[in-house]
Amino acid sequence: MFYARMSLACAWRYHSLSVLMKASKFTGIFFKHKLVKLPSGEYKLDFYMPRYPSEAFFTAMEDKVLRKPPRPVSVVLSITKACAYKCPHCYQRKDAPQELPLDVLIDNVRKMRDFGIVAWAVEGGEPLLRFERLEAVLKEISGLEVWVNSTGHSATPEKIYRLAELKVTGVMSSIHSVDPQEHDAFTGMQGSWQRALNFLHDCQKEGMLVGFNTVLTDRQIVDGGIDAIMALAKEHNCDYIQLIHPKACGGWMGKKFDNELSQKAIRIAKEAQLRYNSAKEKHSPVLTAQVFEESPEMLGCCCGGIDRFYVGASGEVQPCEFVNISFGNLQEESFETAYGRMRKCFATPCEEWTCCVHAKELAEHAGERLPIPWAETEQLVKNWKVGTPTKVYESIGIYK
Ligand SMILES: C[S@@+](CC[C@H](N)C(=O)[O-])C[C@H]1O[C@@H](n2cnc3c(N)ncnc32)[C@H](O)[C@@H]1O
Ligand code: SF4
Ligand code: SF4
Known part of the structure; x- marks a missing residue:
């Protein structure tokens, strides 16, 4: 009933029957997700979609069912590389340390906002370390769907209060193990596990949604790691767990994964997502496993400005944080130019995961600095073949 009502609301808003059909097809893929009712009375049907019935939600729907050419819903925006932690896998590990000057950053934030980007993941490095930059960005996007990814390092009650004041929807902190020592050894920072949990508690008290960003190895998943993390998240009253699949990029560029073990882990993660979002697990946090959300039955690979x-x-425009190639730097080129090049390359939504399919090739071309600059990216992507079109987008037909 909820999904039917929501599709009807979209059709009513745009006075169109075809919108009704397209909206039902699009929102229908989220049918097996747990619907989260927020204290505001709004609903979240998917971690990545803005809450319903916010203005941000309707803009996102407009992008999916009406716009030609369609626009992306979200951006992951890093405001600084500064970070005291030393995670070996970090996708920014080899990025340049220079930050976009604040005026250029804000100028581009406004452009992306006015272009219709409604779901923002603002992060670092550690964004709380550069709070004046974080605050300036958050002011521009206040009221949209805004999540902050932070370890909690350098958090103070004043900073947390300000995040809530600027209407941050939620915060996500990395927790990669239920064992504090194992997590701290991975981040290279004593006390980082406890700090993340304290930070989430404090943010929750201020009314923000909270959750873990968790990267488990395939071996950990096969050995029951998801259930352990979910139990910890439940104990700490989290709303969301985003399970991030390990990627061969950044510090892990060139890393090889055991394909058979990976396939097994992917199967387990997909099953876990269905289980934790079922009625039986009513009181568990929502599990959002990337490998489920990006499966062929869902949205496939939505990088490159699809979603x-x-x-x-430093201002490099990349198709995804896990794909270290640049379509231009915002200090040298306009957002429109870099974005246009990227959309040309990722013209059609496809099922194949760009971060995996091209990992070996990118590792062969990667230098000491990442992302691979536009001049080289341009040559590389010329040879990229179009993959299998994602079913839901094919049936909606907006990319034809
Ligand atoms: C760059 S961090 C930004 C926020 C903050 N610094 C943190 O670590 O939570 C975003 C998330 O991406 C994850 N991540 C970074 N590099 C990754 C990789 N190569 N594979 C999978 N996840 C990665 C991190 O573990 C973290 O959960
Ligand atoms: S993953 Fe996050 S915490 Fe770890 S080094 Fe990178 S930016 Fe810092
Ligand atoms: S490249 Fe595609 S599949 Fe890989 S993480 Fe990014 S959006 Fe997901």
């Missing part, structure tokens, strides 16, 4: 893209701290 999302990434802007690094």
Whole structure:
């Protein structure tokens, strides 16, 4: 009933019957998600979609069912590379340390906002370390669907209060193990596990949604790691767990994964998502496993401005934070130019995961600095073949 009502609301808003059909097809893929009712009375049907019935939600729907050419819903925006932690896998590990000047950053934030980007993941490095930049960005996007990814390092009650004041929807902190020592050894920072949990508690008290960003190895998943993390998240009253699949990029560029073990882990993660979002697990946090959300039955790979893209701290426009190639730097070129090049390359939504399919090739071309600059990216992507079109987008027909 909820989904039917929501599709009807979209059709009513745009006075169109075809919108009704397209909206039902699009929102229908989220049918097996747990519907979260927020204290505001709004609903979240998917971690990545803005809450319903916010203005941000309707803009996102408009992008999916009406717009030609369609626009992306979200951006992951890094405002600084500064971070005291030393995670070996970090996708920004080899990025340039320079930050976009604040005026250029804000100028581009306004452009992306006015272009219709409604779901923002603002992060670092550690964004709380550069709070004046974080605050300036949050002021521009206040009221949209805004999540902050932070370890909690350098958090103070004043900063947390300000995040809530600027209407941040939620915060996500990395927790990669239920064992504090194991997590701290991975981040290279004593006390980082406890700090993340304290930070989430404090943010929750201020009314923000909270959750873990968790990267488990395939071996950990096969050995029951998801259930352990979910139990910890439930104990700490989290709303969301985003399970991030390990990627061979950044510090892990060139890393090889055991294909058979990976396939097994993917199967387990997909089953876990269905289980934790079922009525039986009514009181568990929502599990959002990337491998489920990006499966062929769902949205496939939505990088390159299909649904999302990434802007690094120094202004590089990338198709995804996990794909270290640049379509231009915002200090040298306009957002429109870099974005246009990227959309040309990722013209059609496809099922194949760009971060995996091209990992070996990118590792062969990667230098000491990442992302691979536009001049080289341009040559590389010329040879990229179009993959299998994602079913839901094919049936909606907006990319034809
Ligand atoms: C760059 S961090 C930004 C926020 C903050 N610094 C943190 O670590 O939570 C975003 C998330 O991406 C994850 N991540 C970074 N590099 C990754 C990789 N190569 N594979 C999978 N996840 C990665 C991190 O573990 C973290 O959960
Ligand atoms: S993953 Fe996050 S916490 Fe770890 S080094 Fe990278 S930016 Fe810092
Ligand atoms: S490249 Fe595609 S599949 Fe890989 S993480 Fe990004 S959006 Fe997901």
